[in-house]
Amino acid sequence: MHMILVTGGAGFIGANFVLDWLTESQESVINLDKLTYAGNLNNLVSLKNDPRHLFIHADINDSETLKKLLSEYQPRAVLHFAAESHVDRSIHGPAAFIQTNVNGTFALLETVRAYWQNLDSDKKSMFRFLHVSTDEVYGTLEADDPPFTETTAYAPNSPYSASKAASDHLVRAYHHTYGLPTLTTNCSNNYGPLHFPEKLIPLVITNARAGKELPIYGDGSQVRDWLYVSDHCAAIRRVLESGIPGxxxxxxxxxxxxxxxxxxxICDLLDELQPKENGSYRDQIRHVKDRPGHDKRYAIDARKIERELHWKPAESFETGLRKTVGWYLSNDVWTEQVLSGDYKNWVNLQYQT
Incomplete structure (x- = not known):
């Protein structure tokens, strides 16, 4: 039976991918996640009794567990979402980013390479390793610069983006040196349901509703390209289906x-959907000291994937943001458990961590 293996499938993008995959396909998923602070099994609660979903609590650095999973289940593809991803955290504690994003990707590649090399010729030709990365590896843009393309030189400016750049280079090297059929995607800022509230959009939604300040770094003029998470998941499915190895x-x-x-x-949507008794949510905005090395602008040129694989996003920022705010307004229990840390209780009970 065909199946895929997903790393980091209890995190924001990974969980959305697994949920969307099992909605769109009957193909089973082995979901491996270390369950660090951003990995949340509540993201997957709807799959509790779904026989197509097998959750494994493990670290991508655990090569023995990975080897056993690959040998037993023989997945036709590995999709690598697992990563430390918060720039602010990487500034204050870069070691975890090297351990997961660099060492973890290396360990995963080594284990997958050994598995792939021992497949029969048909399975070997069909196999894919899809590595999910970020536009931050390209560095920063000035206001008039053209957007990042797939041939833009790497120039990472934070420990996070440097660690992801290193992982991208490892994936490229394993294709060119060993022939491993890899695919790499570099995405812009994702947003949508299940987003851990340390990132800008969920942080603003949760702080606004709690009556807290809405912190904005510097003057707030930094530019990002925003991608609705379900659009990202659809693009990854398309790359897995028809992308060219390497x-x-x-x-x-x-x-x-x-x-x-x-x-x-966000404030304007909340004013419409859940208005305050007095004033606007904009009144809670506060400008704070900018973070070190804050990149000015990211922008993605997504013409290659549209031209070659016929994918383009279905959501505008306006439609995607309305869906996102609506989801948070309808999922207070999820948000409260994340903010309180209660979402970890089941993990502690189950795995004695």
Whole structure:
């Protein structure tokens, strides 16, 4: 029976991918996640009794567990989402980013390479290793610079983006040196349901509703391209289906917005959908000291994936943001468990961690 193996499938993008995959396909998923602070089994609660979903609590650095899983289940593809991904955390504690994003990707590649090399010729030719990465590896852009393309030189500016750049280079090397059929995707800023509330959009939604300040770094003029998470998942499915091994595909939403524009848009939606008794949510905005090395602008040129694989995003920023705010308004229990740390209780009970 065909199946795929997903790393980091209890995190924000990984969980959305697994949920979307099992909605769109009957193919089973082995879901491996270390369950660090951002890995949340509540993201997968709807799959509790789904026989197509097998969850494994393990670290991608655990080569023995990976070897056993690959040998037993013989997946036709490995999709690598597992990563430390928060820039602020990487500034204060870069070691974890090297351990997971660099060492973990290396360990995964080594184990997968050994598995792939021992497949029969048909399975070997069909196998794919899809590595999910970020536009931050390309560095920063000035206001008038063209967007990042797949051939833009790497120039990472944070420990996080440097660790992801290193992982991208390892994946490329394993294709060119060993012939491993790899695919790499570099996406812009994702947003949507299940987003851990340390990132801008979920942080603003949860802080606004709690009556807290809405912190914006500097003057809020930093520009990001925003990609609705389900659009990202659809693009990854398309790359897995028809991408050419060894190629890189940039995935973007064609939605460049300043951070201040984004916060204003969230406040305006909340004013409409859950108005305060007095004033606007915009009144809670506070500008704070900018973070070190803050990149000015990211922008993705997603024409290659549209031209070659016929994918483009279905959501505009306006439709995606409305869906996102609506999801948070309808899922207070999920948010409260994340903010309180209660989402970890089941893991502690189950795995004695």
């Amino acid at each position: 190629e890189t595909y940039n995935i973007g939403g064609w939605n460049e917005k300043t951070n201040l524009n984004v916060v204003h848009a």
